[in-house]
Amino acid sequence: MLKRVRTAARLAALLAAGLMLTVSGCTSDTDSGTDQTDGKHQRPAPAAPTPAPTRALVVWADTMCGTTSSLEALKKTSAAAAGAIGKTGAESYLSTTSAALDEVARGYAGLTPSGIAAADRLSASLARTVNAVKPEVSELADAKTLSGLAAAEKADRATRAAKLVASIEQPEPGLPAVAAGDPALAASYNLAPRCTPLTQPTTESPAVESPAVESPAVESPAAPRPSVPTAADGTDVSACADGACQILVGPEPVDFVVGKQKVTVSVKDGRLNLHHTSTTGLGSGTIMMGGRGGTALFGQGDGPMIKVKVTSMSETGAVLDISTVR
Template identity: 35%
Template sequence: MVKRASVAVVAAGLVVVLGGCGGGGGGGVQERAEASGKEPAGATPERPSEDLVKWVGGMCESTAVLENLRTDSAADLKEIRDSDETDLFAEARAVGYLSRTPSAVEGVENDLADLGLSGVLAADRLLDAWLKKVTRVVTELDGVSPGAAFGDAEGSVADVDKLVQSLTEPEPDLLALTKRDPRLAAAYERAEQCAPGRQPEEEAAAPTPGSTGPLPGAADGENTRACADGACEVLVTSTADITANGVNVHVLVADDHVTFRTAGTLMQLGGAGGEAGFGDELKAIVVAHNKDGAVLRFSIP
């Protein structure tokens, strides 16, 4: 398992939720379904109830989200494995992965729990099986810390990826059930989320200040030596090693975040306006940031 480590992770304009179990829980769905014995009101094979269509659509949506999560997780792990083990890019990517993955899985757990009972016993058994799988992984991910990326980017991500890859569809899956139950087949046909090739909807992210448009000029250009006294404004387009007021800072600028690393500390800021603090010796502000680089202002607190 991934070990805990002391780390400061700062995300400006991004709310990151780590660990914790969602409100869903995995037990009891099948038992409640068997006890209720309810059928969707007014349902016929030709015209299923709107509630059943919504339920089936939600199941297709959650299944697609998990499939994408497995694919993206495998791609992240491969990229980290292909990187130099001491590469700042690999560690920064691992920190981001370990920060967002637990909350992504927990989000699916909550979505599945919100579906409630479908009124079709076989479908409710499928939901129960999904919740047991996802809740187990959420519980395992509760101890994940982004600080595990320090010194072992590949190993920490591999541990989490193994859990993510375990989130495969229980059998019989929803598509198999539609071939056995005309009500589910009709609902599946009507649910937009179940259309072939449809990708799950993503929540629109709020625009990040300073992340679009041209970068302003930096007072000291790309001359990072100007930071020696602790006060400078520099442009970093990729990576840089900056010594400011005696603090050695490794900087990585990616498309969606800026990473600052010192001995024992790793911070990620998204967009502009975020501030990274390094004790009483130094602070750094992201003045502007886009795909071309970032303008950073260092100063003594």
């Protein structure tokens, strides 16, 4: 009998100890109100969303790129002409250069502020630089004055104007560096038709594994060139008239109209060549894109912008997704 009592007492003690262990094991490390997690299982903070391009910034970047490109071309022409203007070509050079410089000045003056401090400082600096030399170039090119001058005097005026234009300096940092410094502007800059993208998209080809061979003397066959898939609208470019289509284009140029833009596209050596012209006579542009993922955005201020995206590309063909953006 005494043995049974001792056994029962021992069992009760073991059960009590087990219960204490169980309760102790369930105790939360956060009873004190602080998180005792060692950090290994914490979820990383979500990445900040990439700023999207905006229509206003695309238009701003396109105007800046186009105007600055015209200025650079004018400077290059003037630098070459400064020491080589003949007596017979002086008047023509003065007239052309003065008109081109006026157009550049209007381009900078017509810019709506981007709202990005560095970008607006750059455009203001370029405008001041151009306007500093424009009055003197206009005076040298005055047609009424030139009509009463000898050929040698006209040549002297042309040389002076050429040196003035060639002396225009670009502020630093330049437009690409300024665009790269703001994510929203960079994204918009890459879509602007007259800007060279900050990062060029490349064609992505699926990896093809070579079959295993036993003899090292046997070469693995070359991976096949990726083919261009079928487009939803095939080669029917008339499907783009409503502003939404997916078409296949090849080496031969094809024309179609989207909104107020006439578009001509072709593919050569793995690059898409695109030329667009306003049907209302408000301008034109040429865009080249290489590789899948390239995107272009163009249009005019009073209508929707046209977006062209390369969804697939080969050496001789491309599938284009065309849509409109308001």
